[in-house]
Amino acid sequence: MRWTKLGIIMGGGALPLRLADACANQGRPFVAIRLTGFADPAAEAYDGPEIHLGEAGKLARILKDTGCDAVTLAGIVPRPDFSSLRLDWRAAALLPRLLAAAARGDGALLDVIVDAFEGEGYKVIGADEIAGDLAVPEGPLGAVAPSDDDREDIRKAARVIAALGPFDVGQAAAVAGGLVLAIEAAEGTDDMIARIASMPASIRSGAPRRGVLVKRPKPGQELRVDLPTIGVKTIEGAIAAGLAGVAVEARRSLLMDADEAIAAADAAGLFIFGFRPEDVA
Amino acid sequence: MRWTKLGIIMGGGALPLRLADACANQGRPFVAIRLTGFADPAAEAYDGPEIHLGEAGKLARILKDTGCDAVTLAGIVPRPDFSSLRLDWRAAALLPRLLAAAARGDGALLDVIVDAFEGEGYKVIGADEIAGDLAVPEGPLGAVAPSDDDREDIRKAARVIAALGPFDVGQAAAVAGGLVLAIEAAEGTDDMIARIASMPASIRSGAPRRGVLVKRPKPGQELRVDLPTIGVKTIEGAIAAGLAGVAVEARRSLLMDADEAIAAADAAGLFIFGFRPEDVA
Numbered sequence: 260m261r262w263t264k265l266g267i268i269m270g271g272g273a274l275p276l277r278l279a280d281a282c283a284n285q286g287r288p289f290v291a292i293r294l295t296g297f298a299d300p301a302a303e304a305y306d307g308p309e310i311h312l313g314e315a316g317k318l319a320r321i322l323k324d325t326g327c328d329a330v331t332l333a334g335i336v337p338r339p340d341f342s343s344l345r346l347d348w349r350a351a352a353l354l355p356r357l358l359a360a361a362a363r364g365d366g367a368l369l370d371v372i373v374d375a376f377e378g379e380g381y382k383v384i385g386a387d388e389i390a391g392d393l394a395v396p397e398g399p400l401g402a403v404a405p406s407d408d409d410r411e412d413i414r415k416a417a418r419v420i421a422a423l424g425p426f427d428v429g430q431a432a433a434v435a436g437g438l439v440l441a442i443e444a445a446e447g448t449d450d451m452i453a454r455i456a457s458m459p460a461s462i463r464s465g466a467p468r469r470g471v472l473v474k475r476p477k478p479g480q481e482l483r484v485d486l487p488t489i490g491v492k493t494i495e496g497a498i499a500a501g502l503a504g505v506a507v508e509a510r511r512s513l514l515m516d517a518d519e520a521i522a523a524a525d526a527a528g529l530f531i532f533g534f535r536p537e538d539v540a
Numbered sequence: 541m542r543w544t545k546l547g548i549i550m551g552g553g554a555l556p557l558r559l560a561d562a563c564a565n566q567g568r569p570f571v572a573i574r575l576t577g578f579a580d581p582a583a584e585a586y587d588g589p590e591i592h593l594g595e596a597g598k599l600a601r602i603l604k605d606t607g608c609d610a611v612t613l614a615g616i617v618p619r620p621d622f623s624s625l626r627l628d629w630r631a632a633a634l635l636p637r638l639l640a641a642a643a644r645g646d647g648a649l650l651d652v653i654v655d656a657f658e659g660e661g662y663k664v665i666g667a668d669e670i671a672g673d674l675a676v677p678e679g680p681l682g683a684v685a686p687s688d689d690d691r692e693d694i695r696k697a698a699r700v701i702a703a704l705g706p707f708d709v710g711q712a713a714a715v716a717g718g719l720v721l722a723i724e725a726a727e728g729t730d731d732m733i734a735r736i737a738s739m740p741a742s743i744r745s746g747a748p749r750r751g752v753l754v755k756r757p758k759p760g761q762e763l764r765v766d767l768p769t770i771g772v773k774t775i776e777g778a779i780a781a782g783l784a785g786v787a788v789e790a791r792r793s794l795l796m797d798a799d800e801a802i803a804a805a806d807a808a809g810l811f812i813f814g815f816r817p818e819d820v821a
Contacts, residue, residue, distance in 0.1 A: 337740075338740075338742070338743055339742065340740065340741075340742025341742070342742070343742070361719070362717040362718040362719055363718045363719070364718070364719055364720065415707065418706075418707070419704065419707050419709070422703050422704060422706070422707070423700065423703060423704075423720075423723075425699075425703070426696065426699070426700050426703070426720050427720070428700070428720045428723065432725075433725075436643040437643040437644045437645070438642070438643055438644070438645055438726060439645065439704075439707050439708070439709045439725045439726065440725055440726045441725045441726065441727065442704075442709065442723040442725050444713075444714075444720045444721055444722045444723050445719060445720065445721045445722065445739060445743055446722065446735055446739065450735070454727055454731070454735070458726060458727065459618075459619075459621065460621075461619070461620065461621025461622070461623070461624070462619055462726055
């Protein structure tokens with residue numbers, strides 16, 4: 260074991276809860292540290308402390324006092340308004356670097372935060388190291404597999420995301436019958452999928468269910484934080500958008516609530532697919 | 541003069557009207573051919589025939605009977621639902637190529653249409669050849685010039701559009717302080733700008749007016765049709781979205797209703813800027 264006690268810094272959504280569960284099940288000591296306003300209310304059950312975004316000094320004290328030697332950053336934290344954040348002195352000291360990085364993209368911002376933890380001597384652990392069962396395997400996950408046309412769309416969307424690598428943009432794109440429907444930037448994946456639902460169906464060449472949503476890591480991104488994550492909401496969005504399926508890069512993407520997500524996809528005739536980088540190169 | 545009589549095939553918006561005006565002012569013979577349901581009602585003043593999208597045979601007859609030897613395709617025509625189009629035999633003969641191209645992108649679709657006209661012996665004339673005064677010149681167009689930071693944002697957005705060249709995606713992207721806010725795909729520029737308006741202001745680092753909208757041709761696109769076009773609506777959208785300005789590639793972009801657009805930009809403190817490709821390479 261590379262670490263003895265893990266601080267789980269909990270943003271929104273179910274991922275932080277699943278990581279805490281995984282630690283509990285494996286008998287790995289952890290402290291559940293909730294980010295006020297972001298962590299799911301269910302996270303209170305893990306009986307840990309709560310901090311505001313910007314309380315870096317308080318966080319450092321908690322990690323030291325509880326004997327953590329590693330941290331994981333998990334869950335959704337929308338990009339903050341740095342000008343209205345309550346920053347303690349420790350966060351304030353980091354602010355110039357944070358602001359400079361924030362202007363380059365979310366990836367750059369997360370790199371600074373990871374560096375700060377490592378600079379303090381903490382190991383930064385990826386969600387997939389703790390709960391490997393969340394990582395998407397290769398191939399179809401449910402009853403439906405992508406057609407040859409779908410695979411071409413997967414390839415094109417995956418290549419769009421790769422081409423945007425130098426610009427630290429989003430992790431998602433959607434393609435239908437070769438036509439790029441949408442590319443994620445600052446609006447987030449859910450908004451992007453909702454936009455597709457509002458496009459005329461004819462844009463997908465009139466087929467009842469066509470096109471794929473692809474999520475994959477940005478080239479060069481820090482893989483220990485912000486792995487592409489899909490879940491029931493993603494599948495429901497893809498169903499509403501008339502897409503044929505959702506594909507993510509195998510092993511480097513997470514599927515939350517897999518049973519429920521796969522059941523929803525199967526019921527609607529959608530595929531969920533884990534592709535290999537070499538399949539889309 | 542490369543041609544003697546021009547068929548102006550009129551989609552939506554003001555561009556077709558301005559082209560007809562330019563021909564009239566220059567004493568160049570033309571026929572204003574309105575696309576039913578798309579052409580501006582004001583186009584009826586030019587007293588030309590009307591055709592439905594899909595009536596390629598009727599169009600061929602009109603061009604022949606009126607003695608046109610050149611055509612220009614101008615104005616907005618949303619991507620049609622090919623399965624519900626009324627196609628005459630001539631259009632039907634073209635349908636397989638149209639469908640195959642439509643699946644690759646709008647650029648590929650327009651290439652097929654241009655090829656079809658050229659195959660019939662017509663010259664295809666760009667809007668900027670007819671109304672060169674619509675082409676955006678180099679530099680700032682109104683009272684406001686982009687700052688050095690704005691120029692960096694222009695450069696990044698322009699490079700994002702260039703990187704997407706192989707995928708036949710959109711002509712627009714928006715960047716604020718180095719952060720890519722939005723990338724246009726199938727939703728169109730107006731929808732993309734509206735999306736930025738709905739993002740939290742903090743995403744633009746709290747500045748009152750920050751970020752740029754950039755439009756430029758896709759690499760390799762047919763420049764005689766579908767030149768990037770901005771107008772009053774674009775400027776109003778950029779104002780509502782809190783952007784600092786709008787930049788387009790000089791000479792290869794069109795500005796409609798320049799006086800009104802520049803007045804609106806000046807009043808709100810926005811720049812309108814024509815950049816050179818070498819400025820953003």
